[in-house]
Amino acid sequence: MNDNDIPSTPARRTDADEIARLLPAPGRWDLPHEQHLHHKELLMQRIDRDQTSEGHQASRRHDQASRPPRRLLRPAVLLPVTAVALSGILAAGIALTAPDGKPATRATDTVRPATALLNQISAAALKGDALPVRDDQFTYTRAKSREADITSGKAVVGPLKDRETWWSQKQGPLHKLGLAKADGETLPINAELGDTDGTPAGINRPTYRWLAALPTDPDKLLTYLYAKTPKVDEQERDQAVFDRIGDLVGEVMPPETAAALYRAAAALPGVTEAPKAHDAIGRHGVGIAREDTTYGTRTEWIFDRQDLTFLGSRSYLTKDTSYGKSGTLLSSNAVIEHAVVDKAGAEPTDPPRTTARSQES
Template identity: 60%
Template sequence: MTSHDTRRPQARRTDADEIAGLLPAPAEWDVPRERYLHHKELLMRQIDRDQALDRARPTPGPRPSRLLRPAVMVPVTALAIGAVALTVVTATGDSDHSATAGPSRHATTSDTTRPAAALLGRISQAALKNDATAVRDDQFTYRRAKIREADLTSAKAVVGPLRDMERWESQKQGPLLKLGMDRVDGETSSINAELGDTHGTPAGLGRPTYRWLAALPTDPDKLLSYLDAQTPKTAKVPGQGHNQFVFEQIGSLISEAMPPRTAAALYQAAARIPGVEPAPQAQDAIGRRGVGIARDDAASGTRTEWVFDKDGLALLGTRSYLIKDTSYGKKGTLLSSTAELEHAVVDKAGQEPAGNASHASMPSRQDS
């Protein structure tokens, strides 16, 4: 954080300055290491193909200028499971005008008549009713889910099988090189620090610990302003609209263990993002239908949905798919989906939660 200028004692601090002073620095990298390397490899292959075509093209006479290739976009969904590879979609423009995005574009606090705002208000109230279970710094949050995603190795979106995923995330506050452990279809792997964090990843957007989430503002407008400020205006996900990036930043947090007031504020903040709408036909990775909240990103041609149980309004899962034909697949092609099955707090990585384990901010969900 920049120190105050002692020569200007009358300078006023903005809300963003005050919020930033209360919170640890956000993680430098928003895209998990495995996902970043996957898409970097795809980009390098495309560059190699372009260079090969340039060398093969005849050169007599003036050489015509070649149009720049469209940027590629990595959709950031609500998965929050860093080892899961998502998809890349060719960008066709940014209807959100990401270069000039800012909090002034958000809906006002009085805009509660929109259907999405009304539904998110109900979901927020339901979140407040969850038992507040604090998580100690020496513990691990546990998450069990079903996951499915598309692979682009063949330059086409090939939807993989449904997989079982368990994740243990360390709650230690210092920058960590080992963030926890994943178990996918029985195979165990460590969760390493984010790419570029040579001294470890601190708590923040890239590693949202319970303590960090508890320190976020619970006023929805201040919370949205903070998340907006921490989201790059020129997205690290090329071609994705800024509003969509903020929406998916919130989506990456709502499956985490957090105090009920923080969860409620996140849902209320999402209601203030333009373009958010109800999704009546939403379903999770195992086909459970519920009430949904969604947002379309015209820039990338993708739709991201959050699915909630119709009765208790607990999070069931997420889904992302194409809403128009692209080089990677036809309209309707699934990009990723999850089904939340169980959340708990345990004392060490690899430990299975007991039958009556404490659950933080979200009730346990069993397969159905």
């Protein structure tokens, strides 16, 4: 008789059997993808801490120092697991993998605050009213903004300006994309630099039809944005995508697209809450932010505290640079109104869909 012929007995029970006995039956509740990864990372951290504790710490120090950085995506459970790690798992309610491959949990461990807030913003956006837009019309946005001029090598912040834009919704490449009006001066919006045949609808000219065609699955949408977002010098790739999402959510778009963009942003690394965020006209709200540690800049999105509608954004330096000291404003804007009109330069006739609330101190 060999080992394979020996029946399983309590004396020969493996660590895996012991864990299976102690763990409750796996649940069947699905978690959002980012929450599942969050739980999985917590589990890996607990296992690593247990492996390096007390009696094993000295003997394993050299191996850990030479081990390559651990990736986030790892198996849900590593066996064997000691009783200390197991008790930590049970106490925290960490998500494990059920037999059908779906994540399961037995507790209410929460996701990071920024993810929870973006999920709420996404749900609110999904309830918004859709503005019907024809290809022969223009989307209209009225805003107030301030920008820093860096042509001198220093960031010189300009005054607050009124700005109106009309974006053509025509399909196909265009040489004239619309109109922009700032402080009474009206200028054409021309094709992107290098688009000799005109700029087509896309990430650099987000028409309503193009936005409506974007995938609404957050993972697929994020993959698409990473592929299409232009690279900017040495800017962090995650920051470039975050900033591009911020540009898009300030446009007129279907509620389903807005909701998907916010959920895609929730999966970006480094995204945090910004509790003191305010827009260009001083409206304070709940904020979402991300810092580019390479450039030393921070971008914030501001949302109304009551209905979570998008109010505007701002960016500023987070460290001293040749352009200015930490805290120097780079840009700030406040969305006042969105509408759809039949002609570039025409003022909306219907009541505004987005109206500035009174300024808060």
